Amino acid sequence: MRPALAATAVLAAGLSTAALAQGKGxxxxxxxxATMTGFQLSPAGQNNWGPNQTLSDKDKELDHDERLKLSGVEPGHYDAKVSYSGDRQCIVRGLDIKADAVVSVADKDLQDCTK
Known part of the structure; x- marks a missing residue:
């Protein structure tokens, strides 16, 4: 019975290590x-906008105080294009995005807003 218990412990340790390696993203x-209807990232200063990340949310938008896991984003230095209903768009410059971290955007971060 001890070998089975030892094998179970090794398996459990391996699973928890794998889970830690993946992190939360x-x-x-x-x-x-306001509610965001769009959030796109570009490498800082390049205006090469990636996909709208809010489309991966269950209701396709991100409410005030809501969090969303970003997909296909690597750690780095980015600018963001933030969109709201009524065609309002703003830029957030110089976001420093780290692995497995939360990046927040507040009203004070918004620049160059249209409409």
Missing amino acids: IRLWNLTT
């Missing part, structure tokens, strides 16, 4: 006062 936290 990069998450966006909407601290603006």
Whole structure:
């Protein structure tokens, strides 16, 4: 019985190590006062916008104080294009995104807003 118990302990340790290695991923936290309908990232200064991350949310938008796991984003230095209903768009410059961290956007971060 001891070999089976030892094998179970080794298996459990391996699973928890794998889970730790995956981490929680990069998450966006909407601290603006409005619901985001779009969130796109570009390497800082390049205006090469990636996909709209809010489309992966269950209701396709990110409410105030809601968090969303970002997909396909590597740690680095980015600018973000944030969209709201009514065609309002704003830029957030110089986001430093780290692995398995939460990046937040608040009203004070929004620049160059249209409409």
